[in-house]
Amino acid sequence: MRQTQTSRTQQMDSDTVHPRFGYVGTRDDTPPVEPDHTVSLEIRPRENAPIPAFYFEPAGLAVDVGDTVRFNLATPHHNVNAYHPAFGYTQRVPDGAPPYSSPILGAGEYWLYTFETEGVHNLMCAPHELFGMVGSVVVGSPTGPGANPVGEAPAPHEESRPPEFTAGLVLSDPALAPQTIAEQGSVSWSDLAPESKRPLLRPVEEG
Known part of the structure; x- marks a missing residue:
């Protein structure tokens, strides 16, 4: 029991970047490590569309x-979640990567995560995934299950779900090809084709 309690304390230690839970901070605190890169989680209105664009910048x-x-929440109610089979998704992270995820966060908060497993990591904001709020982090080399086209990554269970709706379109855009990301260093949301960002879901009509 003592070892279990110690393990849980280490997992939730607020002064470390945990391999599963990362580190949650606010704009006024001092992070435990200096981040090497920054990604913003954004919402932007679409012209002539009732559903806004939800996206990572860079994508x-x-x-x-x-x-x-460092994942900065420019707008509220987002998280950062791996396409990991432990969460019921087809595997779009490298073998050996833990099932990592942030909590749902508010505007002005941030989440730190240290990428220790080489390969392609496909990420989502779970509340807004189907609207296309997904991204790709290439760690070292553009290899692993996440380098496969959408629909061709390993599915450990029949019920495992691949990226669907606009999420599938975004991750299939040629601009987010892992080799392209590795060569360019980063790919902006604006680099994706408009047809890859089109919303495939519609709001419920009021009766």
Whole structure:
């Protein structure tokens, strides 16, 4: 029992970047490590569309093994979640990567995560995934299950779900090809084709 209690204390230690839970901070605090890269979680209105664009900026990012990324919430009610089979998704993270995720966060907060597993990491904001709020972090080399086209990554269970609706379109855009991200260093949301961002869901009509 003592070892279990110690393990839980280490997991939730607020002064470390945990391999599963990362580190949650606010704009006024001092992070435990200096981030190497920054990604913003954004919402932007669409012209002539009732549903806004939900996106990561940049949508694609290349980092080195051991780099820490700071995910800033420019707008509220987002999280950062791996396409990991432990969460019921087809595997779009490297073998050996833990099932990592942030909590749902508010505007002005941030989440740190240190990428220790080489390969392609596809990420989502779980509340807004189907609207296309997904991204890709290439850690070291553009390899692993996440380098496969959408729909061709390993599915450990029949019920495992691949990226769907606009999420699938975004991750299939040529601009987010892992090799392209690795070569360019980063890929902006604006680099994706408009047809890859089109909303495939509609709001419920009021009766």
